[in-house]
Amino acid sequence: MSFDLNLIAESLPMMLMGIGITFKLLIISGFLGLTLAIFLLLMRISGRWYLSFPAQVYIYVFRGTPILVQIFIIYYGLPQFETVRDSIFWPILREPMGCAILALTLNTGAYVSEILRGGVLGVSKGILEAGSALGMSVRQKFIYLTAPIAARLALPAYSNDVISLLKSTALASTITIADMTGIARTIVADTYAPYEIFISLAIVYMIFTFGIQKLFGVIERYLGRYTQREG
Amino acid sequence: MSTSDAQPLIQMQGVNKFFGSFQALKNINLEVRKGERIVVCGPSGSGKSTMIRCINRLEDHNDGHIIIDGKELTDQVKDINAVRREVGMVFQSFNLFPHMTIVKNLMLAQQLVRKIPKAEARETAMHYLKRVKIPEQAEKYPIALSGGQQQRVAIARALCMKPEIMLFDEPTSALDPEMINEVLEVMVDLAKEGMTMICVTHEMGFARSVADRIIFMDEGEIVEEAAPAQFFDNPKSERTKKFLSQILSH
Ligand SMILES: Nc1ncnc2c1ncn2[C@@H]1O[C@H](COP(=O)(O)OP(=O)(O)OP(=O)(O)O)[C@@H](O)[C@H]1O
Numbered sequence A: 001m002s003f004d005l006n007l008i009a010e011s012l013p014m015m016l017m018g019i020g021i022t023f024k025l026l027i028i029s030g031f032l033g034l035t036l037a038i039f040l041l042l043m044r045i046s047g048r049w050y051l052s053f054p055a056q057v058y059i060y061v062f063r064g065t066p067i068l069v070q071i072f073i074i075y076y077g078l079p080q081f082e083t084v085r086d087s088i089f090w091p092i093l094r095e096p097m098g099c100a101i102l103a104l105t106l107n108t109g110a111y112v113s114e115i116l117r118g119g120v121l122g123v124s125k126g127i128l129e130a131g132s133a134l135g136m137s138v139r140q141k142f143i144y145l146t147a148p149i150a151a152r153l154a155l156p157a158y159s160n161d162v163i164s165l166l167k168s169t170a171l172a173s174t175i176t177i178a179d180m181t182g183i184a185r186t187i188v189a190d191t192y193a194p195y196e197i198f199i200s201l202a203i204v205y206m207i208f209t210f211g212i213q214k215l216f217g218v219i220e221r222y223l224g225r226y227t228q229r230e231g
Numbered sequence B: 001m002s003t004s005d006a007q008p009l010i011q012m013q014g015v016n017k018f019f020g021s022f023q024a025l026k027n028i029n030l031e032v033r034k035g036e037r038i039v040v041c042g043p044s045g046s047g048k049s050t051m052i053r054c055i056n057r058l059e060d061h062n063d064g065h066i067i068i069d070g071k072e073l074t075d076q077v078k079d080i081n082a083v084r085r086e087v088g089m090v091f092q093s094f095n096l097f098p099h100m101t102i103v104k105n106l107m108l109a110q111q112l113v114r115k116i117p118k119a120e121a122r123e124t125a126m127h128y129l130k131r132v133k134i135p136e137q138a139e140k141y142p143i144a145l146s147g148g149q150q151q152r153v154a155i156a157r158a159l160c161m162k163p164e165i166m167l168f169d170e171p172t173s174a175l176d177p178e179m180i181n182e183v184l185e186v187m188v189d190l191a192k193e194g195m196t197m198i199c200v201t202h203e204m205g206f207a208r209s210v211a212d213r214i215i216f217m218d219e220g221e222i223v224e225e226a227a228p229a230q231f232f233d234n235p236k237s238e239r240t241k242k243f244l245s246q247i248l249s250h
């Protein structure tokens, strides 16, 4: 079997045209997912069962089912309901892009809220007691003590989730989206050269993963500057 | 102090405290007048921490009354906050905010709770850092300080809130021996200035020279309450004698 370098040279630029879509999926669902995760977290730690229970069910459902299935349910399933077609969300849900972003958001939100909860649980009780003793309110303690300390603790696990999300964006290609993977699949269908194309695609993802890791490394060092004795 | 007829600053009347079915405090009655220095001692698990943590509502009591400067502690958040504004607390494990510089540690609650403007909060912070003799550490993070320095910061942080009362829960027992004195010195200074203090400590030298009264607790009860001379030289209860012989033997 021969490895056609020319083919790679020709198809790489085409695949890279999908970068924009891949990043759009990553950044929009990453941002919305984080927002959702914070809401779910607040519900879970509210201490009120009617908030924490629904959040727990939500997290269980979205962590317990494959994201590909979630994408299919949203893309193929939702339009069957007239209420969905009549709703203000229809312009979004009619588009594959809207469905993919929605699915990725709902999914990553569930995971990230658990990651954040781990951070919150890691904040030492003594620090919060010191806040109470100084007269800080529950809200002030959360904003000024729990949130920043928990964010630092959750960051390594969170960066893993962002990397997962990057790779999950490839699933959007199953509902006709022309992200990098979607373009690669089209090229493979035309050239019958899956080996070259998919390996180059894999390398592109690896490079992005590397970049994300580096970026989070920088953020970790910045947020964690108080954990080092030097400096 | 000659304020014996004034209303006590701290009143605990018939206070009981349960953790589940375990009774940690049994009928605690305690009065502390303004400017008094109280040392609380007793074996591990005797309820010393629980008692002083009830005073600023880090623990809630099940029965009895706790009245601080005329304000009774109830479930009302307003009452709790009013009391916490008057009561400073220093913990065994320092509990500085690890993600903030020293000076920010001292400014945070001033700004949030007392609504002091930033510049003034910083000035107050530096004032108290000078008093605990570490102004040069202001811009460092807590992790860069020694245990003794961290505890002095914790004391300064509490003082920035201008409390009427200071509670100390074994402030020196997590420290290496050579750092104990630097913290005790700060506490002695505070006592000299007339701060009302309740200190849980086993530093008997400190107790003897600073305390107006020593309270000995065992199994959730106040067993003995006496001036230092009386307490050390002529304790009434057998339990006190046994405790003193153990603690003074090394
Ligand atoms: N949150 C809690 N839940 C259950 N039991 C508790 C709790 N806090 C304290 N206790 C129990 O109450 C008793 C008194 O505890 P406390 O911490 O007040 O003792 P202490 O005199 O301060 O002891 P030490 O010298 O070890 O600090 C102990 O038996 C302890 O196990």
Ligand SMILES: [Mg+2]
Pocket: B048, B049, B050, B169, B170
């Ligand atoms: Mg204790």
